[in-house]
Amino acid sequence: MSTNLRIALRFLTARRRAMVMSLACITLGVGLFVVTQATTTGFERFFIKTIVGTNGAIRIEDRIQETLRTMEAERGNDASGFVVEVKEGRKYIQGIQDPALLIEAVRRFANVAGTSEVLYGAAEIRSSFKNEAARVYGIQLEDHLQVSDLARQIVRGHLADFRQTPAGTLVGIKLAERLQLEVGDSFQLQAGGEVRRYRVSAIFETGIGEIDKDRVFLHLGEARSLLRRPTGASFIQVNVLDRDRATQDAAHMEAVLGHSASSWQERERTWLDVFRALRLSTSITVSVFTLIAGIAMYNTLALVVMEKTKDIAILRSMGYTRRDVTRIFLWQAAMVLAVGALLGCGLGAAVTYGVSLMKIRIRGIFTADHFIVAWSAWHYLSAVVISVVMVMAASLIPARRAARLEPGDVIRGTAQ
Amino acid sequence: MKTPSGMPSSLAPSADHAVLRCEGLHRSLGQGEGQVHVLRGVSFAARRGEVYAMVGPSGCGKSTLLYLLGLLDVPDHGEIWIDGQLMPRDDDAARTAARGRHLGFVFQFHFLLLEFSALENVMLPMRKLGRWSLPEMQERAHALLTSVGLGGKTHRLGNQLSGGEQQRVAIARALANQPSILLADEPTGNLDVRNSAMVFDLLTGLARQNGQAIVVVTHNPELAARCDHTLPMRDGQFVT
Ligand SMILES: Nc1ncnc2c1ncn2[C@@H]1O[C@H](COP(=O)(O)OP(=O)(O)OP(=O)(O)O)[C@@H](O)[C@H]1O
Ligand SMILES: [Mg+2]
Numbered sequence: 001m002s003t004n005l006r007i008a009l010r011f012l013t014a015r016r017r018a019m020v021m022s023l024a025c026i027t028l029g030v031g032l033f034v035v036t037q038a039t040t041t042g043f044e045r046f047f048i049k050t051i052v053g054t055n056g057a058i059r060i061e062d063r064i065q066e067t068l069r070t071m072e073a074e075r076g077n078d079a080s081g082f083v084v085e086v087k088e089g090r091k092y093i094q095g096i097q098d099p100a101l102l103i104e105a106v107r108r109f110a111n112v113a114g115t116s117e118v119l120y121g122a123a124e125i126r127s128s129f130k131n132e133a134a135r136v137y138g139i140q141l142e143d144h145l146q147v148s149d150l151a152r153q154i155v156r157g158h159l160a161d162f163r164q165t166p167a168g169t170l171v172g173i174k175l176a177e178r179l180q181l182e183v184g185d186s187f188q189l190q191a192g193g194e195v196r197r198y199r200v201s202a203i204f205e206t207g208i209g210e211i212d213k214d215r216v217f218l219h220l221g222e223a224r225s226l227l228r229r230p231t232g233a234s235f236i237q238v239n240v241l242d243r244d245r246a247t248q249d250a251a252h253m254e255a256v257l258g259h260s261a262s263s264w265q266e267r268e269r270t271w272l273d274v275f276r277a278l279r280l281s282t283s284i285t286v287s288v289f290t291l292i293a294g295i296a297m298y299n300t301l302a303l304v305v306m307e308k309t310k311d312i313a314i315l316r317s318m319g320y321t322r323r324d325v326t327r328i329f330l331w332q333a334a335m336v337l338a339v340g341a342l343l344g345c346g347l348g349a350a351v352t353y354g355v356s357l358m359k360i361r362i363r364g365i366f367t368a369d370h371f372i373v374a375w376s377a378w379h380y381l382s383a384v385v386i387s388v389v390m391v392m393a394a395s396l397i398p399a400r401r402a403a404r405l406e407p408g409d410v411i412r413g414t415a416q
Numbered sequence: 417m418k419t420p421s422g423m424p425s426s427l428a429p430s431a432d433h434a435v436l437r438c439e440g441l442h443r444s445l446g447q448g449e450g451q452v453h454v455l456r457g458v459s460f461a462a463r464r465g466e467v468y469a470m471v472g473p474s475g476c477g478k479s480t481l482l483y484l485l486g487l488l489d490v491p492d493h494g495e496i497w498i499d500g501q502l503m504p505r506d507d508d509a510a511r512t513a514a515r516g517r518h519l520g521f522v523f524q525f526h527f528l529l530l531e532f533s534a535l536e537n538v539m540l541p542m543r544k545l546g547r548w549s550l551p552e553m554q555e556r557a558h559a560l561l562t563s564v565g566l567g568g569k570t571h572r573l574g575n576q577l578s579g580g581e582q583q584r585v586a587i588a589r590a591l592a593n594q595p596s597i598l599l600a601d602e603p604t605g606n607l608d609v610r611n612s613a614m615v616f617d618l619l620t621g622l623a624r625q626n627g628q629a630i631v632v633v634t635h636n637p638e639l640a641a642r643c644d645h646t647l648p649m650r651d652g653q654f655v656t
Contacts, residue, residue, distance in 0.1 A: 003543040010531035311529050317488055318541040319516015319593075322508060408489025411523060412445070412479075 004324055007315070008331035014307055018300035019332075023340045025293035026387050030344025031351060032289055033383035036282040038352040042373040044275040048243075050366040052264050053149030054206040056116075056237035057246045060106065060253060060261045062092040092260060099233040105257055106238060111249050114146030114239040119220060121227040121234075123191040127179040134175060135214050136189060138223020147239040150204065150217075157183035157202030162217075168201035170217035176203045178213075189216070191226050198222075207367030271365060290387045293340070294394035297333055301398035305329065312402055313410035322403040329402050333395035341384045348380065434461035434497070435518075435629045436485065436597050441494035443480055454480045455491070456652040462629040464596065467620045469640035470633045472649035478633045479524055479601055481649075485631065486521045486599045487511045499596065516545055520590030524601035524633075527586040530574035534561055534585045537574060541592045560588035563618060565611070579606040584615060591622065598623070598630045604639065612639065 012019055096102055099117040106115050119138040124131055141163055145151055151159060155173060161183075162168040171181060181187060186199045198218070205212055224230055238261075240246050246263035253261040265272060305312075312325055356373040443455040454477045462468055470478050483489040485496065487503060496503045498518050504510050515521075520541075528537050538557035542548055548556065561570050564584040574582060583606050590598055600619065604612035616632075616639050623630045632643065640646050648655050 003540070007529075007540075010529070013531060313488075314523070314527075314529065315540070316512065317486065317515060317519075317521045317523075318589075319512055319544045321512050324544070406489070408483045411483060411488060 004327045005331050008328045008335065011304055011308060011311075011328065012332050012335060015300055015304050018296070018303060019336055022293060022296040022300050022391075023336050023343075025289060025296045026337060026340025026391060027343040027347055029286070029290035029293050030341050030380075030383040030387050031347030032286045033283060033386065034345065034348025034379050035351045035355060036286050037279070037379035037382070038348070038373040038375065039355060039371060040275065040279040040282055041376065041379070042356075042371070043368075044272075044279065045374050046368065046372045047268075047271060047275065047366050048264070049149075050207050051268050052243060053153070054208060054211060055264070055267065056147045057240045057243050058238040058250050058253065058261055058263050059267070060096070060102065060236040060238060060257065060259050061234070062094050062260050063096070064254070064258055064260055065091045065093055096233045096236065096259065097231070099236060102236060102257060102259065106236065106253065109249060109253065111240045111242055111245055112238055113241045114143070116140065116143040116147045116237045117220070117233040118144070118237055119223050119227065119229060119232070119234050121191060121223070121229070123189045123216075123226065125175070125179065125216065126188040126190065127181055127185070129180045130178070132175060132178055133214060134189070134216050136191065136223055136226060137215060137217050138220040138227070139217055140220050144217075144237070147237045153204040153206050154202045155205045157200065159202060162201035165199060165201055166219060166222065167196075167198050168219070169198045170202050170204050171200050172212040172215045173203050173205040174209065174213035175216065176200065189226060192228060194226055194228065196222075196226055205367060207363075207365075209364045287386055287390075290390045293387060294390035297336065297391050298394040298397060301329055301333060301395055302401075304332070305398050305402040308402075309405060309410045309413075312405055313407035316405075316407040317411075325403040325405075326399045329399035330392065330395055333391055333399075337388060337391050341387055344383065344387070345380050348383065433463045435464050435499055436631075437461040437497040438485060439495050441481065441484055441491045441496070443477075443484060443489070443491050445480070454652050455484070458494070458652070458654060460647065460654065462597065462631060464627040464629055465624055466645065467623050467630045467632065467643040468645045468647055469643035470631060470647045470649060471635070471637070471640050476649045477652040478649055480652075482521075482599050482601050482631065482633060485597075486519055487515050488521070516541065516593065518596050520593065520595035520598040522583070522586050522590045522598075522600035522603045524605070527582045528574035528577075528589075533571045533573055534566060534577065534581075534588075535570040537585055538589045538592050541589060545593050547593070556592065557588070560591055561585065564588045564615065580608070580611060583607065584611075587615060587619070594626060594628075596628055598628055600630070600632045602633050602635065604634065604636065612636065616642065 096117075103115045103117060106112055116139060121136055123134050123136045125134040141159070150170070154170070162170055176182070179187065181200050181203075183200050183202060186197055188195055188197050204217075218226065240249060243264070247265050250261040250263040250266070253259070315325065315328075316322075352373050352375070355371045358371045359369065360371050362368040437460070439459050441455050441458040442453070444451050444453045446452050458481055470481070472478055480489070484491050487496070490505050498514055503514060528534075529540070532540070535554070535557050538560055539553050542553045542556065558567070558570060561567055564587055566581060566584055566588070569577065569581065574585075577585065583603060587600070587603055590600065598619070603619070604615050607615060619630055619632065620642065622628060632639075634640050
């Protein structure tokens, strides 16, 4: 053990109560930071998982047509004008005419993990009980399972039943509740003049209220007949390997394919911003504790310096340098910080676990019945880094002051 | 052996023999109206193996001079040489290093780091100097404490020792790094007659043995008489 550290350890005991206060503040600061980060990112990640699992990482939709305008450029008196083409705007042509061709192109992107062609349209759903507006989604089940969490979102009934039944459907849970439909029940869908009878194979819950209240999945072929759209698709849902790269990929796809492509980050920007703001504001609020810890440590060390001026002068008279004195006081802060950070991480982990068991009912943007937490070493690391920066910065001031003391002045103050 | 002191610099022992030398030291203390010209031109040299007693009335500036010689304070005018080397005024690192290597200091009032045991207190200067291994340091500290009569109390904490015992630990600590110069401000002030004599004999004995120069402030004429030289001081100057 270094001599400075040894001296620091003994000095620590001089102001035990004040040191314990600083320790408590650091522990609390680190612990609360971890808990707030764990819960906010927990909910954020769950939200992302929900939206990506439902609407996919990237959605490729309408064809883009750049509209060009010709313009005659003047060249002074010389009448030999020429024509330039100016980009005027974009026109979107609804839907995808040749989905197979587009899918083939999309699959060439390295990050793409799956594609599913989807045809949708409005319909009226009729049970023996009542009628509701619905949105019909025609899918090829195996493809769609590649680009969504549909398998996990089934809450009643079985996908196998849907797979085997041409007239089978998957119905959103809220829609099913409103129409009092159960698995095995039959109902009618009407679109245009067409009325067809279907069967509930399974009921799904995405957690997103908007979707659960009007979505009905059909086999693609059935949807084509019902909606009278024998070719084409409404959009292609794409799954990617690295979802953080979805935005770049979407931009790339849009440029290459000539179809609008939107990533989950763009589609859900509003909510993602809300989560980000929430995470930032809680971490700022909680950092106030760490700030208080820094102030407490500053106070404590200032007291110790005052109490130990004579000891500092004696050490200086023996050959201890100004830097040694600085280190003696920084070691004290570092030791309290180390213990506080360790206890804080422990507290954070314990409270995070406790919170994860707490019941909370959330419906609408996702479905949760208890607090959702995220476990990440980054939360602990950033909590520790913040406390280290704040506390050590605050400690530097009294430590420097101790180092600046002139042994002669101190001793004279005592001697006379 | 006793010589009159306060010699002018021309009569001072030649610089080759003087391990500690100062020339024309002036020091004022206090601010503005309350400023006091404490030291008024002090010159003096100390040789290895000799003991110097600084005597004089309270407030004449003995402690002030000792702090200057111990490089704990900086003179307003004048220079100090240790082992023939001029001590820089504003190079704190060099002065600190010289303190650790050449100087041992016994303070008039405050002595020990109270959270440390007697043994640890004596080891503190050695740890900083880094000349000896841990067992060597422990052995040295033990021997030094034994020589000041505290061999049985090495593990007592500072605040479990009497004032006189603390003072003796402080003497042992001042000797720890085998300094060439030992400066002691009334090292026997808190001791009874028997212990004063013992500590004093220890100091003088060491000086002769190890060739250390020792400057002791004392109010005890009997002890002063036992030193090689007496330096009587009055109003910030040595007097003959
Ligand atoms: N901060 C100060 N401001 C003004 N004068 C001071 C200050 N400190 C000390 N003095 C004066 O300096 C003079 C010398 O003090 P010093 O401590 O050197 O005396 P001393 O000879 O050691 O006395 P003693 O034998 O009592 O220890 C004293 O007259 C004292 O009043
Ligand atoms: Mg004095």
